Each structure stands twice: as C-alpha cells, then as structure tokens.
Amino acid sequence: MQTFFNVARTELRLIFQSRAQLVNMFVISPILALVVGLGTGAITGGFSETPRLRVDWIDRDQSDLSTAFAAQLRTANSNLVLCPIDNDEDDVCRLDNRDTLDEDLARERLIDGDSLALIIVPDGFESDLLDGRSVSVTYRSNADLTASDHILETVQAVTQQISGSFVAVAVAPDAVESAEGFEFPDNASRQRYQENVYDVATELWAQDLVQVSFEQTIDVGDEDSQVSTAQIGFGQSIPGMSTMYVMFSIFPAMTALILERENWTLQRLVMTPAPRWHLVGGKIAARFVTGMIQYGILFGVAALLGISFGGDVLALVLVMMGFVFAICGLTLALATLVRSEGQANGISLLLTLTLAPLGGAWWPLDITPQFMQVIGRISPVAWAMDAFQALIFEQGGLLTVLPSVLILTAIGLVFTIIGASRFSYE
Amino acid sequence: MPTMLEVQNLVKEFKRRDGDIVKAVQGVSFDIHEGEIFSLLGPNGAGKTTTISMISGLISPTEGDASIGGHSITKEPLKAKALLGVIPQEIALYPTLTARQNLEFFGRMYDITGQELVKRVDEVLEFIDLVDRQNDRVETFSGGMKRRVNIGVGLLHRPQLVYMDEPTVGVDPQSRRRILDTVLRLRDEYQMAVLYTTHLMEESQELSDRVGIIDHGKLIAVGSVGELTQQVGEEDRLVLNVGEQIVGEELLGRLKSEINGISNVSYANLAVDGAAAQGEINILATRGRKALPDVITLLNDVWIDVSSIEVREPDLEAVFLNLTGHALRD
Ligand SMILES: Nc1ncnc2c1ncn2[C@@H]1O[C@H](COP(=O)(O)OP(=O)(O)O)[C@@H](O)[C@H]1O
Ligand SMILES: [Mg+2]
Secondary structure, eight states, X not given: OHHHHHHHHHHHHHHHHOHHHHHIIIIIHHHHHHHHHHHXXXXXXXXXXOOOEEEEEEESSOSHHHHHXXXXXHHHOTTEEEETTTOOTTOTTOOTTOOOOOHHHHHHHHHHTSOSEEEEEOTTHHHHHHTTOXXXXXXXESSOTTSOOHHHHHHHHHHHHHHHHHHHHHHHHHHHHHHTTOOOSSHHHHHHHHHHHHHHHHHHHHHOSEEEEEEEOOOOOOOOSSOOHHHHHHHHHHHHHHHHHHHHXXXXXXXXXXXXXXXXXXXXXXXXXXXXXXXXXXXXXXXXXXXXXXXXXXXXXXXXXXXXXXXXXXXXXXXXXXXXXXXXXXXXXHXXXXXXXXXXXHHHHHHHHHHHHHTTSSSOGGGSOHHHHHHHTTSHHHHHHHHHHHHHHSOOOHHHHHHHHHHHHXXXXXXXXXXXXXXXXX | OOEEEEEEEEEEEEEOTTSOEEEEEEEEEEEEETTOEEEXXXXXXXXXXXXXXXHTTSSOOSEEEEEETTEETTTSHHHHXXXXXXXXXXXXXXXXXXXXXXXXXXXXXXXOOHHHHHHHHXXXXXXXTXXXXXXXXXXXXXXXXXXXXXXXXXXXXXXXXXXXXXXXXXOOHHHHHHHHHHHHHHHHHHOOEEEEEESOHHHHHHHOSEEEEEETTEEEEEEOHHHHHHHTTTOEEEXXXXXXXXXXXXXXXXXXXXXXXXXXXXXXXXXXXXXXXXXXXXXXXXXXXXXXXXXXXXXXXXXXXXXXXXXEOXXXXXXXXXXXXXXXXX
16 A cells, blocks of 8 residues: 555655646635636526525315414515425425325435425414414524524514414404493593403413524524525536536646556556556555545635525535546546547646536526526536535535535546556556 | 566567568577676667566566566566566656656555655665756756656666666666666666667677667577677677768678688668768678788778778677677667
C-alpha cells in the first residue's frame, strides 16, 4: 500500500504544482460561480412563477367545516397547494395518478421532499367544534420547529380565525336559550346579559378550541419558503459550476498519462516492483481528491456567503463523491483510448462543455423542454444536479438522493473496470 | 560464477497498424554472471531496447522467458523487478520535481522508506555528484546532469543487476567519459552486474567482460572481446575514406574477387541525412598492408580518389563486419 500512497501523493504534488490548475480551482471557478449565480438568481427569481408549496391534506371529517378550513388556508396563502384535492393536470402534487392519500404515504412524501407539510383533520372536527369541545388538528413538517415556517404561520392564523368564529357560534344558542320567553326588564339587565355573554366568550376563547399539534419528521434545518434570489441563483450556480470544474480538473488526467509516457516516467513506473493497480489506483485516487477539493472550495465559498445547502451534509458529500468517482472512471477509460495530447485536450474540453449544460450545470433542467430533460439523463451531471436540487431546494435527505448516488457509483464502477482491464503499457 | 540473469529464447513480434508483423527480437539467449559487465552491441534497430524491455517487464515476450536472480519475469514479475536497476535510454524523470524528490519518489516505489530512504538518497547524490543541486528542479539541469540523475534513480535500491540502455547517446565527451567510469565503478566498487547496450564498438570494447553482438533481432556471437576478435583470425581492416564519391556494388565485387586475401568489402555513407556524402570503404584482408597497393591501383583505375587510409588491427567492428557482411555504423 505504501507504493499506492506514494503514487497518489506525488500525483497530487504534480497536479498542484501547475499554476494554471491552482488559478482555475481557487480563483476562476469561484468567480464564475458567483457571477453566474447572481445572473440566474435575477432571472429565475424574477421571471419564474410564484413557488407552489405542496401540503398534504388528509380530511377524516369530510364536513362543511373541514372544507371551509381548507378554503380558509388557501385564502390565507395563495401559494399553498393542498394535495390531493388541489392537484391539477400537470400533477403538481406529484401523486402519480393517485387521488387519495393515507398517512403512511404522506409521511413518506414528507421525507422524500415531495411535500413540505402534512395536515390531518380528525374525525369529528365539525361536531366537536359545534359542541364547544376542543379539537386537535395534526400538523407535521420536515422543518425545524424553531425556524420560521411560512406554512405553519398560515395554519396558525386560520385556526385562530376558526376558533374566533366558533366561540361566537357556540355562545349564541346559550344566549337564545336563556332569553326564551324572557324580556330584558331594563337596559341594565341587557347590559349585564351582554357582559355575561362576553365572559362566556372569553372563557371559551381561552380554551383555544382548534389546536394544531406539531410533530417534526426529520431535522433538516431551515425551510424558508421566502427563498431569496441569492439563494435561488447560488443554489443553482454553486453545484452547477463546481460540477463543471470538477470535470475540468479531472479530465486532463488523460493528458497527464500521455505526457508521462512521453516522459518515460510511466515506463519507469511499470518497471518498478509495484502492483499495476497501485499505479492506476494511486493516480485515480489523486484525481478523486482533486475533484473533492474543487467541490469543497465552491461550496465553502457559498457557505461563507450564507447560502444554505439543506441540512444533510452527509448526503451532500455522498453526491459529490459519487459524481467525482463517475468522472474518474470515465477519465481512466478514455485515457486508454486516446493517442495524443491534442486528442486528449480536445476530448476533455468537448466532454465538459457538452455534459455540463446537457446535465443542467448551467441552468436548471426544469426550464428546458421535456426531450432535453430526458436526453440530459445520459450525462452523469444530471444525476448529480438532481440530487443537489433535491437537497438544496426540496429539503431532501439521504434517502432522496440515494438513487442518484447509486447510479453515479455504478457509472464510475463500469468505466473503472473497462479502463483498468484495458490499461497496459503496450 | 553464479548466474544473475538468464535469458532464454526471447522473441518479440510487434503488430503494426497496417497489420504487418515486425519481428524485433527473434530468439535471443544469453547469461550474465554476478559482477560482470555484459554489453549488447548492435546497430540502431537491432533489437537491443526491445530485448531489455522484455527483461525489465515493460513489455511481455511473445515467446521465451528470462529470470533475474532465479525469478522468472513472466511468472514472478514483481520479485524479478525488485532485483533489477533500471536506467532507460530516455531521461525517465519528472521534470518539475527536484533531483531529490525524483530519487525519493522512485526509492519509495522499491519499498525503501524513512531514515533508510534519506540515507540512500544522500549516498546516491554523492555518487552522481549532484549534492549541491539536489533541490533544483530537474528541468533546469544540463543534459549530462539529467543523465546522472537518471542513472542515480536506477541505483537507489542497490540492485545486483542494472541495465543501462545506450546511456551515452547525445552526451558531450566529458559527460560520456564520466558515465563510462561510473559503469566501471558499479562493477569494481559495488560488485553489480551491468547489462550495457550500445551501438559504439569502442565502448563495448573498453567496458565489457563479455559482449553479445546483435543484429536484426538475432544474437550472432557471444564471448569476451578477445574470444570474438580471434574468430576473425589474423585479418586486418582497411578503412578508406572516399569523401563524396559514391561506390557501387559492382566495384565492391571487383575488389573482393580481383585482389588476393580480401574476405569482405563494404561501403558506408557516414553523412547525416541531406549532407554531402562521406563515403568509407571497409575491407577485411589477411595481411592487409600487402593488399593495400592493389586496392589503391584498382580504385585509381576507376577514378576514385582516396583521401585517407587506415589499417586497423582486428576489433569488434571487424568481427561485426565479418559476421554480418555490413558495417556496424550503417
Ligand atoms: N512498439 C513497436 N512497434 C513496432 N515496431 C517496433 C516497436 N518497438 C520497436 N520496434 C521495431 O523493432 C526493431 C528493434 O527496435 P529496438 O529494440 O528499439 O532497436 P535498438 O534499441 O537496438 O535500436 C526496430 O525495427 C523497431 O522499429
Ligand atoms: Mg534502443
């Protein structure tokens, strides 16, 4: 293993000796990401439709009052989409043709980031309210309860209105009953009666008839639906540009192998008593580390600017590792095919500049035509960008990005095996 | 003496792009004993580098095998490689690393680490006389200095056998002398066996305990310099410089048939591509001095001017000419 680490360490030294490499990594890539981030933030932030906040809605009461509750919620926040009742032809709810929801599915959707919150209206909502008993509506979200939560605020506002109006409803029949066959003898007694009603009302008010009980599913940090344009722009540009620069820093390894052959250092390495895989593996490991450093630089800069990348750091790092590995494998496979430095340079530039936009590194794939979104899937960049988007904008976690990570790892493995089996000096 | 390297019937065929098969090495066998300098002498393209590349595990033989210290290069390649010091024809160094960094890097590839590595690198730097430039990048070195680092890298793990592939090509006379002395020191001070390739008969003659003569992928003679020159017998070699005049096959044939005692005649143009011809006629003859007047007469008859004449005692050049019918240098 000592020879493996020796190869890897020296390769890193050679990579970081190059001034061009350092400038690209530490200066140009952050500047580009910032400029592009400011640009896309202004564009997508300014022109895109208002964000739609998916909230799952399970109505066990199916009463006039629960329907009114839903209507009140929509009025209070026009961005809310109650799923499944508000679903449209484009399946904005992401329900895949289902028109009902049960609690288990809803919980899964929460974890996957398909919905931002879940509201359950219990059976007996209407009758309990009419009888003046307190009612408990369940509210569930991924968001940290201490953080400001736009949706939660809406729900709280509506429940207060409902409580307010039902205090009046509950109190009024009492007043009528006591008034039956009864005339107020004078204004004073009318006054007393009104005071009485007021007392009952405030008493009931204090009971806060509709209560929302909070439950937290998983802690994923802030869910700020009032996303700033900076967050929108950098949330796209930082993963996008860093993913492109990861390719810029790994693909040239193809050239490095050709140069080493010309330098005869590759031949000298092959003649040392180190196993072949230490040579290949060591060089790949060095490029892998380089790729991760490139990601680290751009995400680090963005973190300093206060951009949020979701709460799941482990998931974020796994996505990066998956992508870097896929590109390392691809580079190895290509290195066994290219014949000259010029060819290698051409291929790395061409690949970077097609795979990046194709996979959504320059602009979100969501804004491209449907066929582009499908074609884009041939680019490993698309799988990485999907996963980054899920983590940054949709509160996804490890489970959400796992498929992307697995696909990237598989791409990396396949190419590594092809490359390693083709790698021989002759 | 125990055998350090045993080469058995090595064959290498290359497939060219157009499908043709190049038989670069066609069944080469020889041994190298511990602590001896063995040189492989042959013209460019004879198959020296290809033979060495197979021995060092860079390319795999089409047929045959070789073993270093008893370890087969095909069956136990890593063990065989560990015993071999590698000094390729090209400068095989990282230009942007310093001399010391290059030595340390390749030293670690032979599993030398820690204090031992520091010690060995210091020793080698001393040996190649580059202690004062050890922290300069190799790319800033002169050709001769690079050669020395290239040699040093091959010696770090104190191999019992080193190969040196034409280490004096493109080197100024002073550096070349230094390299030849180094080769002798490796044998005399460090008891290393050296496999030395060259197309220069003088180097072979000076250095070698034994010589293998190789041409067109075949080893045509093996032995000490004395044994080999004896094969040519008493024949002298006449070297006639004819300048820009081109000499044809017909005249060479006449020289051989019309003058007594001549066993072999060849013509070589030593000029580099494009320059004016620099013809040289090589003649092998018993009692060469006696044949000389007849040779001059015949050349005068056909209007060939001879600008200089040299009579040489039997040497490896003569052996080569005798065995192959052509000069080593063409
Ligand atoms: N990789 C290769 N592919 C095709 N032919 C080769 C290759 N390497 C060497 N040769 C041919 O094999 C012959 C021997 O070459 P080489 O061993 O380099 O000669 P030397 O070292 O004695 O000058 C030459 O004719 C050369 O053109
Ligand atoms: Mg050669």
